[in-house]
Amino acid sequence: MEKLVLIKVGGKIVEEEETLRRLLNDFAAIEGYKVLVHGGGRSATKLAAQLGIESKMVGGRRITDAETLKVVTMVYGGLVNKNIVAGLQALGVNALGLTGADMNLMRSDKRPVAEVDYGFVGDVKEVNSDLLASLIRQGIVPVLAPLTHDKRGHLLNTNADTIAGEAAKALARHFEVTLMFCFEKKGVLRDEEDDESVIPEIDRMAFKEYVERGVIQGGMIPKLENAFQAIDAGVKQVIITRASEIHQGKGTRVF
Amino acid sequence: MEKLVLIKVGGKIVEEEETLRRLLNDFAAIEGYKVLVHGGGRSATKLAAQLGIESKMVGGRRITDAETLKVVTMVYGGLVNKNIVAGLQALGVNALGLTGADMNLMRSDKRPVAEVDYGFVGDVKEVNSDLLASLIRQGIVPVLAPLTHDKRGHLLNTNADTIAGEAAKALARHFEVTLMFCFEKKGVLRDEEDDESVIPEIDRMAFKEYVERGVIQGGMIPKLENAFQAIDAGVKQVIITRASEIHQGKGTRVF
Numbered sequence: 001m002e003k004l005v006l007i008k009v010g011g012k013i014v015e016e017e018e019t020l021r022r023l024l025n026d027f028a029a030i031e032g033y034k035v036l037v038h039g040g041g042r043s044a045t046k047l048a049a050q051l052g053i054e055s056k057m058v059g060g061r062r063i064t065d066a067e068t069l070k071v072v073t074m075v076y077g078g079l080v081n082k083n084i085v086a087g088l089q090a091l092g093v094n095a096l097g098l099t100g101a102d103m104n105l106m107r108s109d110k111r112p113v114a115e116v117d118y119g120f121v122g123d124v125k126e127v128n129s130d131l132l133a134s135l136i137r138q139g140i141v142p143v144l145a146p147l148t149h150d151k152r153g154h155l156l157n158t159n160a161d162t163i164a165g166e167a168a169k170a171l172a173r174h175f176e177v178t179l180m181f182c183f184e185k186k187g188v189l190r191d192e193e194d195d196e197s198v199i200p201e202i203d204r205m206a207f208k209e210y211v212e213r214g215v216i217q218g219g220m221i222p223k224l225e226n227a228f229q230a231i232d233a234g235v236k237q238v239i240i241t242r243a244s245e246i247h248q249g250k251g252t253r254v255f
Numbered sequence: 256m257e258k259l260v261l262i263k264v265g266g267k268i269v270e271e272e273e274t275l276r277r278l279l280n281d282f283a284a285i286e287g288y289k290v291l292v293h294g295g296g297r298s299a300t301k302l303a304a305q306l307g308i309e310s311k312m313v314g315g316r317r318i319t320d321a322e323t324l325k326v327v328t329m330v331y332g333g334l335v336n337k338n339i340v341a342g343l344q345a346l347g348v349n350a351l352g353l354t355g356a357d358m359n360l361m362r363s364d365k366r367p368v369a370e371v372d373y374g375f376v377g378d379v380k381e382v383n384s385d386l387l388a389s390l391i392r393q394g395i396v397p398v399l400a401p402l403t404h405d406k407r408g409h410l411l412n413t414n415a416d417t418i419a420g421e422a423a424k425a426l427a428r429h430f431e432v433t434l435m436f437c438f439e440k441k442g443v444l445r446d447e448e449d450d451e452s453v454i455p456e457i458d459r460m461a462f463k464e465y466v467e468r469g470v471i472q473g474g475m476i477p478k479l480e481n482a483f484q485a486i487d488a489g490v491k492q493v494i495i496t497r498a499s500e501i502h503q504g505k506g507t508r509v510f
Contacts, residue, residue, distance in 0.1 A: 050305075051306070073333050073337050074330065074333040075329065075333070077332065077352075078328050078329040078331070078332040078333020082328050082332045082333075082354055082356055082402065082410055083328070083410065085354070085404075086356040087408050089356055089406055095357070095358075096358050097332075097356075097357050098351075099340070101337055101340045101352075102337075103395060138386065149340075151345060152345050153342050153344075155341050
């Protein structure tokens with residue numbers, strides 16, 4: 001199967017001109033089939049504040065009421081997505097910005113109200129990757145915004161890590177997929193205080209050991225659990241790295 | 256050649272829930288290949304006001320400074336476009352929202368500063384319709400936002416009528432195109448005071464006569480000149496009608 005790299009970058013990277021410029025250059029330099037998934041939370045919080053809408057977060061997740069949904073639709077689907085697309089086009093990358101509503105790419109269900117009412121937040125139920133795969137083969141580079149739809153006329157806010165994972169799993173039917181999560185650190189660290197203590201490779205057994213020994217803890221545990229879940233679903237490997245190192249083969253490889 | 260209908264609707268229609276709902280139902284009922292082009296000026300003006308940005312218009316055209324460009328990118332490319340896409344998907348229409356930056360669909364040049372400095376406004380220079388035509392043949396229904404790009408990393412605000420005309424002309428190489436402009440009236444009127452006085456058909460000779468006799472005047476003259484220009488460039492016919500009548504074959508047919 002042909003290879004494809006799917007890269008997820010968080011809001012911080014794509015929302016500052018200088019880091020965005022560098023990311024787009026690095027991304028453009030990657031050869032072969034590729035997909036970019038972006039966040040945009042900081043810009044959403046900023047726009048919400050300017051409009052007098054309070055941003056409520058629970059466990060790092062945004063509570064999305066009707067007004068907040070409008071804000072994230074504007075910021076993720078419009079401002080951030082289209083600026084990335086225009087920036088990539090300038091670098092000769094034939095980018096196409098998409099939400100989950102476009103071409104019915106990702107259908108989700110509004111998350112049921114349990115302990116927390118997350119509001120207009122979607123849990124992905126179905127990914128239609130056939131047309132996407134065919135576009136990629138025609139040279140198109142999809143740029144995915146963290147929005148889905150319920151196929152009943154409503155957009156839903158969806159975590160960008162989830163979008164990346166679901167897209168990677170669906171594209172694994174068409175390509176040999178490397179899923180790359182960019183964050184602030186160079187990879188999964190042995191020692192949180194030492195930025196250079198990157199663990200180069202983790203398989204499931206090593207992960208279990210690291211967790212038992214308390215080396216890996218906190219927010220990195222669900223991140224890695226998601227990574228293994230993607231691998232179980234056919235993704236070749238998951239790389240956790242820093243945005244500035246996406247085409248250097250560094251970071252932590254999860255397989 | 257196979258037929259395609261390209262419909263341009265103004266902001267007023269797509270920005271009110273009830274008229275939007277009706278439009279999407281009418282649009283969904285149209286058989287065969289179709290494209291929707293939308294405006295969104297009222298929402299842009301509203302958001303700009305909420306953000307304390309003054310909307311400056313000259314001759315009905317928006318002066319687009321850097322802050323206003325962000326606003327229209329959010330409103331046209333995000334809020335309006337993605338809500339239309341989600342609404343159409345709910346009706347079984349496989350919609351795909353696009354700006355001119357996506358797939359390098361429409362490249363424009365920033366309008367040179369003459370008497371008026373329009374700011375970040377683009378005049379269309381190049382339309383890449385091959386991939387678009389192929390997507391349409393695969394069942395995709397493009398929904399075009401009034402934004403283009405300069406292929407050097409900048410989005411540009413572009414009049415929705417212009418987007419519709421340019422897209423229609425480019426698609427005329429692939430389809431027999433009917434270009435439909437929706438506005439508040441039922442068509443071109445013989446008597447501005449009489450809403451029922453629709454002129455059913457106008458060719459170039461009739462147009463000249465109507466203008467000489469003062470029957471057609473004001474803003475309708477450039478609208479019709481654009482229509483004839485589209486016909487010269489290969490568009491089969493242009494229909495000027497009311498949004499509520501898009502699938503009734505009413506309005507004024509320009510040919």
